Amino acid sequence: MSEPVAPRAPRRGRPGHDQETVLRRAIDLFNEQGYDGTSMGDLARELGFTKSAIYHHVPSKSHLLEQALDEALDALTAVIEEAASATSEQSAYARLRLAVRQSVEVLVAHLPAVTLLLRVRGNSDIELNALRRRRAIDDRLAALVAEAVAEGSLRGDLPPDLVSRLLFGMVNSLVEWYRPGGAVDAAMLSKAITTMAFDGLALHETGPGDTGTPPA
């Protein structure tokens, strides 16, 4: 996968942008205005192209959407395929914890593309295909949670599907507020999410700290 362009590049560019820059601008516009609310004319204006010149760079709007969704899905699929690998010598618990940590890293590195992916509702074949790929990732994560429960390293009193949804619901919620360059860096994010989810926030070892717990 090619590297993202520098985030501080000027928004009004000159003709001569490479395809990567066109894709970055398209993803930003789709996130700001919605995919349906963005025309190729909007994108051309954003890049300083004429409306006809934009087609020298990209065949269609849906092609850009597909590239963006593939960017996010390829990165997330790579994480889960490594984590779900049966040939790994690591425990299912260690692989699950690693998958959560690496998913956070993928979200931070590909924030605009993942943001777009999480908004997809299935309005076209490209979107339906993206939803299928998301479901395949979710299924493998749920299976990994079940594997960690089966090996005795993860609590078994919660349904694995629900645990998987909540775990990655927490990870995905980053796109609502996380902005690179802010007070929280990717390492702190990963630490906070994995620590909260696996170790818990309560300091049970202090003794009576949990006595006020309401019945669940």
Added chain:
Amino acid sequence: MSEPVAPRAPRRGRPGHDQETVLRRAIDLFNEQGYDGTSMGDLARELGFTKSAIYHHVPSKSHLLEQALDEALDALTAVIEEAASATSEQSAYARLRLAVRQSVEVLVAHLPAVTLLLRVRGNSDIELNALRRRRAIDDRLAALVAEAVAEGSLRGDLPPDLVSRLLFGMVNSLVEWYRPGGAVDAAMLSKAITTMAFDGLALHETGPGDTGTPPA
């Protein structure tokens, strides 16, 4: 707050609906088509009114949006005000855990209104006001997390603001997939979220289960 109407009411109704039914249908349409993508004509058609008759029931589209956002915000504010109450004899930890549990209950009970609230981006004074109320809730939750850290019942190695965001990011992620009447009920949801967040998923007491943990 008035009770929501039965979710299985027919979608194509006859004239004579009360205001509560009009509001429920409006919220559903806003969530399905977007607020900007929904006209009063759409709502009239959905309810079986003529386009002019709808104004006998509601003054404007923005009035419906405001009522919907207030429904969600009033319920969430009530939860956090109780939890943040300094006169409570409960520990900050117990109040925070209760706030998480009750927030889940609010989301389940007011799912369409909360879904609408979480999509608000600040496109009007009504939306900006809703965002202000959301921020006030977030601030009080972050303060409650800090209070629990200060009393020694919550781990202090993670920034309270970040913990609060992730905790309620996990809670809010419910709107993406939770549907009443499915396999998971509200009690199981509350249990799963509070158990994961406060107690953690890892079974540390089994001993070597955590040895495979990658460095955070």
